[in-house]
Amino acid sequence: MTSYRLDERGLIDRHTKLPFTFDGKHMTGFSGDSLASALLANGQQLVGRSFKYHRPRGILTAGAAEPNALFTVGRGGRTEPNTRATMQELYRDLEAKSQNRWPSLEFDIGSLNSILSPFLSAGFYYKTFMWPSALWEKLYEPLIRRAAGLGTASYERDPDAYEKCWAHCDLLIIGAGPAGLAAALAAGRAKARVIVVDEHAAAGGTLLWETATIGGNLAADFVTQTLEELRSLRNVRVMTRATAFGSYDGNVFGVLERVQKHVPEPVSQKPVERIWRIATKVALLATGTEERPLVFGGNDVPGVMMATAMRAYLNRYGVAPGRRTAIFTTNDSGYVLARDLESAGVNLVAIIDSRAGSTFPYGGKARVLRGAVVTDARGGRLLSSIDVSFGRRSENLKVDSLAMTGGFSPIIHLACHRGGKPRWSDERSAFLAPETTRGIMLAGAADATDGLAGCLANGAARGAAIAQELGFRPFPFEPGIVEGDVPAAPARPLWSIPGVKGKAFVDFQNDVHRKDITLAVKEGYGHVEHAKRYTTNGMATDQGKLSNINAVGLLADARGVAPAAVGTTTFRPFYTPVSFGALTGAHTEGHFQPIRKSPLHEWAKKNGAVFVEAGLWYRSSWFPRRDEATWRQSVDREVRNVRANVGLCDVSMLGKIEICGKDAAEFLNRVYANAFLKLPVGKARYGLMLREDGMIYDDGTTSRLDDGRFFMTTTTAYAAGVMNHLEFCSQALWPELDVRLASVTDQWAQMAIAGPKSRTIVQKIVDEEISNGSFPFLGAKEVSLFGGQLRGRLFRISFSGELAYELAVPAGYGESVADALMEAGSEHGIQPYGVEALSVLRIEKGHVTHNEINGTVVPADLGMGKMVSATKQDFVGKAMVSREGLVSPDRLRLVGVKPVDPRASFRSGSHILTKGAAETLENDQGYVTSSAFSPHVGSTIGLALVRRGPERYGEEVVVWNGLSKEFTPARLCDPLFVDPENEKLHV
Amino acid sequence: MSEYRVTRRSALGSNALRSERICISALPEGHVIQVMGKEGGPDLGAFLSEKIGGGAKFAVRIAAPFQWYVVGDRALSPEETDTMLDTLHPHAAGVDQSHGRVRFQVEGAMVERLLAKGTGTDVSVEAFPVGHSTMTLIGHIAAHVTRVGEHAFEIMVLRGFAESLWDDCARMAQEFT
Amino acid sequence: MASLVPCPHCGMRPKEEFTIKGAAIARPGSHADANEWMDYVYLRNNPLGTYDEYWHHTSGCRRWLVVTRDTGTHEISASCDVTVAVKTGVAA
Numbered sequence A: 001m002t003s004y005r006l007d008e009r010g011l012i013d014r015h016t017k018l019p020f021t022f023d024g025k026h027m028t029g030f031s032g033d034s035l036a037s038a039l040l041a042n043g044q045q046l047v048g049r050s051f052k053y054h055r056p057r058g059i060l061t062a063g064a065a066e067p068n069a070l071f072t073v074g075r076g077g078r079t080e081p082n083t084r085a086t087m088q089e090l091y092r093d094l095e096a097k098s099q100n101r102w103p104s105l106e107f108d109i110g111s112l113n114s115i116l117s118p119f120l121s122a123g124f125y126y127k128t129f130m131w132p133s134a135l136w137e138k139l140y141e142p143l144i145r146r147a148a149g150l151g152t153a154s155y156e157r158d159p160d161a162y163e164k165c166w167a168h169c170d171l172l173i174i175g176a177g178p179a180g181l182a183a184a185l186a187a188g189r190a191k192a193r194v195i196v197v198d199e200h201a202a203a204g205g206t207l208l209w210e211t212a213t214i215g216g217n218l219a220a221d222f223v224t225q226t227l228e229e230l231r232s233l234r235n236v237r238v239m240t241r242a243t244a245f246g247s248y249d250g251n252v253f254g255v256l257e258r259v260q261k262h263v264p265e266p267v268s269q270k271p272v273e274r275i276w277r278i279a280t281k282v283a284l285l286a287t288g289t290e291e292r293p294l295v296f297g298g299n300d301v302p303g304v305m306m307a308t309a310m311r312a313y314l315n316r317y318g319v320a321p322g323r324r325t326a327i328f329t330t331n332d333s334g335y336v337l338a339r340d341l342e343s344a345g346v347n348l349v350a351i352i353d354s355r356a357g358s359t360f361p362y363g364g365k366a367r368v369l370r371g372a373v374v375t376d377a378r379g380g381r382l383l384s385s386i387d388v389s390f391g392r393r394s395e396n397l398k399v400d401s402l403a404m405t406g407g408f409s410p411i412i413h414l415a416c417h418r419g420g421k422p423r424w425s426d427e428r429s430a431f432l433a434p435e436t437t438r439g440i441m442l443a444g445a446a447d448a449t450d451g452l453a454g455c456l457a458n459g460a461a462r463g464a465a466i467a468q469e470l471g472f473r474p475f476p477f478e479p480g481i482v483e484g485d486v487p488a489a490p491a492r493p494l495w496s497i498p499g500v501k502g503k504a505f506v507d508f509q510n511d512v513h514r515k516d517i518t519l520a521v522k523e524g525y526g527h528v529e530h531a532k533r534y535t536t537n538g539m540a541t542d543q544g545k546l547s548n549i550n551a552v553g554l555l556a557d558a559r560g561v562a563p564a565a566v567g568t569t570t571f572r573p574f575y576t577p578v579s580f581g582a583l584t585g586a587h588t589e590g591h592f593q594p595i596r597k598s599p600l601h602e603w604a605k606k607n608g609a610v611f612v613e614a615g616l617w618y619r620s621s622w623f624p625r626r627d628e629a630t631w632r633q634s635v636d637r638e639v640r641n642v643r644a645n646v647g648l649c650d651v652s653m654l655g656k657i658e659i660c661g662k663d664a665a666e667f668l669n670r671v672y673a674n675a676f677l678k679l680p681v682g683k684a685r686y687g688l689m690l691r692e693d694g695m696i697y698d699d700g701t702t703s704r705l706d707d708g709r710f711f712m713t714t715t716t717a718y719a720a721g722v723m724n725h726l727e728f729c730s731q732a733l734w735p736e737l738d739v740r741l742a743s744v745t746d747q748w749a750q751m752a753i754a755g756p757k758s759r760t761i762v763q764k765i766v767d768e769e770i771s772n773g774s775f776p777f778l779g780a781k782e783v784s785l786f787g788g789q790l791r792g793r794l795f796r797i798s799f800s801g802e803l804a805y806e807l808a809v810p811a812g813y814g815e816s817v818a819d820a821l822m823e824a825g826s827e828h829g830i831q832p833y834g835v836e837a838l839s840v841l842r843i844e845k846g847h848v849t850h851n852e853i854n855g856t857v858v859p860a861d862l863g864m865g866k867m868v869s870a871t872k873q874d875f876v877g878k879a880m881v882s883r884e885g886l887v888s889p890d891r892l893r894l895v896g897v898k899p900v901d902p903r904a905s906f907r908s909g910s911h912i913l914t915k916g917a918a919e920t921l922e923n924d925q926g927y928v929t930s931s932a933f934s935p936h937v938g939s940t941i942g943l944a945l946v947r948r949g950p951e952r953y954g955e956e957v958v959v960w961n962g963l964s965k966e967f968t969p970a971r972l973c974d975p976l977f978v979d980p981e982n983e984k985l986h987v
Numbered sequence B: 001m002s003e004y005r006v007t008r009r010s011a012l013g014s015n016a017l018r019s020e021r022i023c024i025s026a027l028p029e030g031h032v033i034q035v036m037g038k039e040g041g042p043d044l045g046a047f048l049s050e051k052i053g054g055g056a057k058f059a060v061r062i063a064a065p066f067q068w069y070v071v072g073d074r075a076l077s078p079e080e081t082d083t084m085l086d087t088l089h090p091h092a093a094g095v096d097q098s099h100g101r102v103r104f105q106v107e108g109a110m111v112e113r114l115l116a117k118g119t120g121t122d123v124s125v126e127a128f129p130v131g132h133s134t135m136t137l138i139g140h141i142a143a144h145v146t147r148v149g150e151h152a153f154e155i156m157v158l159r160g161f162a163e164s165l166w167d168d169c170a171r172m173a174q175e176f177t
Numbered sequence C: 001m002a003s004l005v006p007c008p009h010c011g012m013r014p015k016e017e018f019t020i021k022g023a024a025i026a027r028p029g030s031h032a033d034a035n036e037w038m039d040y041v042y043l044r045n046n047p048l049g050t051y052d053e054y055w056h057h058t059s060g061c062r063r064w065l066v067v068t069r070d071t072g073t074h075e076i077s078a079s080c081d082v083t084v085a086v087k088t089g090v091a092a
């Protein structure tokens, strides 16, 4: 393999050699190389196969737009497909593999597609795979997916960390080239908070390969000095390896920082990638330009390269493009490359200038062919010659490398992400940023400025002006005299090259060639958005950075209109692909969502709880004993023990809200459907909260602690929602009421002590008398505990239907108090019980939860119609709850249901059919909302919402589970399966 | 069971994470009183600082419009709490949150960088001077943040989330330790 | 949707701190007829242009705000506390 590395030149560290492999081949590069420059230096021009025709492809660019050199880099969980070699820094022992080839890069069977190419034209998939549709899933889609042939993601766990971060600044400068650096200095010296981001490993942009001097200094030295000064300013931050990928509302920019993508072994303390959300007052796009390819036959043969890229490889990396080089240009920039190539000793054969009238004073040795075009490039895996046509003559030139430049387009993506449309400039022959960009300005080449001196001056002026606009005192910055620069004024674009024979590619990554575009127009898909979808031009991972402008030009030519009339497709984030890892950030695995722990968590844990995630909470679901083989055994035992003895359950997760103020009672009266105004101090009451549409929103108990102080509990699931709702009611609906709300959920550890022996146990720790007479059902009061050591709140409420208490103590004491209760209850058989047992106990009593209160249910549906106040002037839901449809006797209403055969069972979600009815939607009578095995009843029991339910107690129905095709004969019944007279509550 | 000695479990224990550029340490579970003034009522900051904050630095923090937290390292007896709440009357209603809110401190040279990984609030000293407080999301968890020094912030969070937020902060601190 | 939402009490905050309820429209009085209630509960305008919405600064000061947002450009032109909005008639 021949080396293309020049002996001198470049910003690489020739003392640090870096070994790496490409498709298993061992190669060596230098520190400072990109993977692409290292490959080129090693003579590896062939780097991939094209998407559709499997044509050999080479490195085309030196930047973010690279469509060809996409590799799979790394191994194991660090495997990263579609890595652009032009953006990947070389590191020691980097492993790169080419993609989209089989069995090897050199010999690729898929290249037979090239021979089949008449059948693979634009719209091919639409035309071919339209019929029969049944074949889509089994045949076409797998075929297309396999042929798509981009890299394959790893199934292994990614070992690396990612994170997200916010930053705030006055001025965000995107691009650290000449304009960006000048702007940063001007604004930074003025003391504005400045952040500069650049997607490359080193700041400097084009200055890194510029041969002109600035104030007598080499351009690269100018970069070093400028960065030094910027880094000394506390108000300026310069971030490299940081791609601004999106511009969002509020002038927030998404930036992907590749923190450790350039090191062999990332350290675990740092993320490998970090997404920044940068909120800025003003953003300045100093993003430069994208060079346009020229659409001639074989413009994709390895060895054909963008002119700027060739110059970058030559000057920045010290890599020669080949042994015999030609330049195909439409503008003066080609001559700058010519000068640099010749000064580096590269054999430049010819400059093919499409302009007949070009008068550029070229003084080099190469032939200059004016008014000439390259019609075709020839060669297989490497360029061998080009056909040049000028006037009526044509000539074949032997070359192994060809630079092409079709002019420059300002990179304006970020100025368009929020919906602005680019506007075509005839003068510049380019699309420029939209008229209004809201908080975004442009500078330098992106702002249609020509030449290095122009960009430096323009950047400095923009930076100073923005700083001044933001109220900072501007500080002059004079970059110094530029010498040796050749500003390339825009030239007439060359969309359609006459005389082309071979395939002339427009979109390299998606293999769209010129004829596809003209075909799209012919077939009626000439609108730019249609042509994009019809040809897939611009739809690859490079999003048409190189291809879109040529597609627009060719569409314009084919339709006989100006590019302005064609317009562009819509610019959307992301500017370049962003990994899922970075988008996910730190919220993975154990950090996926917050974990909310009850103050009794440790108590439950040491009592052997099995936890279940309920929202963010970890709740104890049951407490297995050694001799129990199944969870059902544990739950049955816990349920029986509550009914026979006493159990202790952690209910700290219930939402708790303290409601204070002299209008607190009136406020409650308006947010609950039932009456609260006259609730006596020391009493709790069950409350039903409705939505304005009349449906039940939530339920719970609220106790009056004092005249102007209430303690509300909500369900666990709706705790946050109820608080938001109450705040809305107090702030937006009735601000005239004196009411103040505090969430005290976390202040209290709350435990339910339920069962016939609960009073005996609770009395052991409560200092006050709590007999039935002094503290009857629905009592609520502050109590003293353990001989005055502690104060708690005791409520005589029951979810299980047994004699029961809920005791709230300050959270930090929760575990200690629960321990004491367990100790006090041990002689009475106390056992902890979890949410599963809690659920069985409440189903046995027909108590509802959000299984039943599912947003379709009004109080009457649950037999609570009488609770809804008829006398209150107003409450949330009053106006709508008595609507015709909500009072219809045909509504689904709450019933109990149990299987006819006690050995049979059914599941929640099953539907109810009238006995003998066919299983159709029309025959649907309702559905089971909750079900459980009831140890008390000795069979599965359920709650169900059934049409005219309460009128049908005793009726035999069929419980139908359509998913598992089960039909269970069952009987509708009163939903009170235990103690229907509620006698146990009042003992 | 008056012979039983009730003990208190702290949410974060005496956890601490110390390095040169960043330290995270649990603060004593003393007292936190949530003070709710009347909507549109007067600024009670000075009153609270004098009457129940004892004039201590950062004892009174703005919680929300017309709401404050009075915070201290010392745990109060029920009687002391009652006295405090009585003092508020009739200017404001108070709720004891001493167990419901847990505090820890984050300090060190990299403290702003650490917090920026969690919150979208601008925590630079220009935008967030010493003594300033606000409620904000840190990652997925809402917390009350107070700047108590040039390089020091106090974080106050719901007890149930304290461990989780601590873990998140420790992870954010990793690259600075 | 806006990335940053100005809260009159807390300043610019990321939208993740907020909960949106929807159109800021006044609740009918207790004597309003069924049609008014139907409109309030179910009927919404869907304008292209400015729109007043209830936003709750849930993970911040927990105040309800009326945020005026352009549905076309997502630009927020005003944000005030709901009690202020009620007083000045924006939401009432």
Ligand SMILES: [Zn+2]
Residues within 6 Å of the ligand: C007, C008, C009, C010, C011, C057, C060, C061, C062, C063
């Ligand atoms: Zn706020």
